[in-house]
Amino acid sequence: MRIFRRFIHIKKIPSLYWGNNERTKGFGTKELLAKLNLIYYPHSGLVHWLPLGLQMRNKIETIIRKHMDEIGFEEIELSSLTDTALWKVSGRLDTNKELFSVDSKFLLSPTSEEEITALVKKTTSSYKQFPLLFYQIGNKYRNEKRPRGGLLRGKEFLMKDGYSFDLSEEAAMNTYHSVFGAYEKIFDDLRLPYVKAEADSGDIGGTLSHEWHYLDVTGEDTIFECNHCHSTSNIEKTLSYAKPINQFHPVDVKYFRTTDHSTLVCAYYPRGRVLDTNFIKNEVDIDLDSDISEEELLEDFSDQETLPSKKFLRIMDSRLSSRSELPEFPILFLSRASFTTLTDIPIVQAIDGEICTSCNKGELKASKSIEVGHTFYLGDKYSRPFECSVIMPETGRQDLIMGCYGIGVSRIIGAIGEVNRDEKGLRWPAIIAPWHVTTIEAVDGDYNELYEQLNENDIDYKLDHSDNNLGKKCAQSNLLGIPLVLIVGRDFPIVKIEPRGKRFTDDLDWKKLYESKHEEFQWTVNCDREGNDVSHSVHKDGAIAVIKSLLKDM
């Protein structure tokens, strides 16, 4: 107990922190985060942040605040309830199908363009007050029907959303680029490689909109890059045409009904391909009702009594031709007048090698990914309907030029958990890890001097004082994803440092230090067959320098 009292960093490790690693084998990342009590899922799509998870979240927030403050953005916090009336002004009340309504007057904010534009309009009176640059970090809401991956897609999620108001397009572009730079710093701080995918910027044109992704085979998003025009886009936005070599695909069909229940929609597409109902909705401009099973649906439309009032819409994917053989139509006694057919509509998700619809020339290359950020140049999309304008001394009244900038804060934790994990468990970047170093005493002894040095150097460590044996302690630290394990004891004053955190660079800092210091530090490195450092043995007087050097690349 002597040691505990002396060190401020070893305050208390509640039992809640530790899962039992024997019981976590084979779990997905979502389950692992819960088993390790970083977070808790009270309900599908919802999250409770437990102490360690919240600390990690706070660390990411600190990074974001730092880089947003640096470029002159000011933090605010808008109410999470937003007035439904504002969403009528922007027109998004009708187009956003995932809004949570509260007491009929309010929505739970999924994003705040409407609120912030109304706020800026009301609180400003002169062009001299601009530019105005705001951000907030808070919960956002989406009535997500299929929550996924715990932190990856939820009904409630933590976002950093930023909004800029400039006096000219040029100034707004400069703001956009400064946010772009801040995002690069934020993602650089997190160490993991990321992809900036250009995104369709709607009304505005140009390329001033980017999605920020982590590439990962488990990712829900698929990014396509065209090998001709190099446009890169999310699968949800990638329309594609068939490869030039046309094939006679076997044809599958899926049935839907429109939300008014009047029409049976029959979507025909090549067997084995993934039908995207959003493509049907967007390309054909109809709303589909997804609350009924196909069996019930066909039974409903087969009812001979109501059949005369029903309509039937057949949609043929662009990959099908007139020679494609369609499945038998499941309903008998149809009137021809109730029957419409649309052809050459791309309604399935693109696959590797199909043709880019942007240039009609190149082939699309697919990668799986997780979107974690979006920067968007908005122009006057919101300032115009909200009449958020200023009077310029020379040119008179003009709309403010806006941008908006999102980062999925909770999603970043879920994504990094997923991207970085391996068979041993999680691996956190040092800057957001619950702590930097797990210290294990293999043999009882007085290691206070070393602990003092860790404290003095702001290296966040925890001593594992449990009854577990050495192997179990290492496994627990690795499972939780702590960047380093420091083992003291057996060969003291030689100590052992085992890196766990993942490195994404070949230019490792420790190798440079090793060149100049390995003799002085009595430093030996144990490498695996691929040449990766598995453990470092070093004299206690060099341990701090080696730990700092290792953490730099994690």
Place this chain on the structure above:
Amino acid sequence: MRIFRRFIHIKKIPSLYWGNNERTKGFGTKELLAKLNLIYYPHSGLVHWLPLGLQMRNKIETIIRKHMDEIGFEEIELSSLTDTALWKVSGRLDTNKELFSVDSKFLLSPTSEEEITALVKKTTSSYKQFPLLFYQIGNKYRNEKRPRGGLLRGKEFLMKDGYSFDLSEEAAMNTYHSVFGAYEKIFDDLRLPYVKAEADSGDIGGTLSHEWHYLDVTGEDTIFECNHCHSTSNIEKTLSYAKPINQFHPVDVKYFRTTDHSTLVCAYYPRGRVLDTNFIKNEVDIDLDSDISEEELLEDFSDQETLPSKKFLRIMDSRLSSRSELPEFPILFLSRASFTTLTDIPIVQAIDGEICTSCNKGELKASKSIEVGHTFYLGDKYSRPFECSVIMPETGRQDLIMGCYGIGVSRIIGAIGEVNRDEKGLRWPAIIAPWHVTTIEAVDGDYNELYEQLNENDIDYKLDHSDNNLGKKCAQSNLLGIPLVLIVGRDFPIVKIEPRGKRFTDDLDWKKLYESKHEEFQWTVNCDREGNDVSHSVHKDGAIAVIKSLLKDM
């Protein structure tokens, strides 16, 4: 511009920060907070936090975190959406009439006893994991029909809510007392005098429940203190007896029925007094049905067919005597057997000068107040219905003993704004003020040495670099509630310091410093007729010491 570049604290003062003081005269505190762009009200009962307001809020949160962490509470963050099913388990779905429902499955959390109890039940497996002490700081929701005072009573408001789970009543009491101590430190840090009112602790008995109030004539709450036993309680919980001089009051009556519809409850009380149905519920231990108008009720109980199965309960307030003349009974043909009368039950709210029921001796003194915190010993009120229990090695399975502890974070800002304001505007305690010192240069000059010293001493100052004149600059700083104005120029190196922040002690720190240093600092004090220091003139080399000393008591 030279000066701006050198000082990190003078980053940017956006126009949004400043209201126009000529246009704020006569405004209430609620309006003043908005005029000064600390906050913005998008809708009745909702608040947007603007940069300066959010910074003040963050400062209060920092104080709360410090003192909660010190007593071993760990910060978490529960989802703001809570499962309706949990509120059925506790029985509060029916009794809480101000819940916001979302998508039928969820509620916007007004408080988190249900969630935290369900969470602790699910994530713990051994008594060794206890005690567990959690708190969170986040938005809470109440479907408030009459929002009031901006930050004082809203549909969305920021709360610190803490929850403790202990293995025994004794341990839970110790936890309660440690929270009590932390609350004292939190409120002491804010400098304003506060009142701890004992509150009825329901099932538990004893006095282990306290409300924390700021006394203020504009307050919505009323607190009574007994001049004999000094018990202090909220009007909603203050039972009282009549003054010794008995009067023959005219008598009023109100009718209710019990929730099982079997019994008509007739409550008789002195005309002009406020009947409190909670007193009836608690003192007579019956549940009243409030979903029916008195007219319908009497019609129902007058039905001659069902009359034989009905019962009638007459409750006479303790202020009535056998000589009080009761209103005519509204229902005819009553059977005596169906008829019960209870006398001497206190069922109306107390008024100044009535007799305390705790000691039966003292008189009650009423004060208006604003409740800003509540500490509550819960016992097994939630752990029992949620079966949140542990198996103790000796004594077997037992329910955990809980406590809950709230602080209205946003309400504290509204309350301090209200309690501390005067005709010049707001007055913030130094620890939460937007900044400590407004610096004004009456004459151009090089004051960099002084600014450097302010920086080095972590005194948060802003240089007012606007085009306003000296008087206007002082008025703006006073209006916003900055504790001190520092005027440099005219008599430099003598500078002038004008205190604005309110002091609540006679033992002022600056007076002690003055004794020993007034000659060295060339320090003179200008006082008003009541002896209050209106301004300090001091040599620049003593200015930092004087500023620090003044801030200590603000």
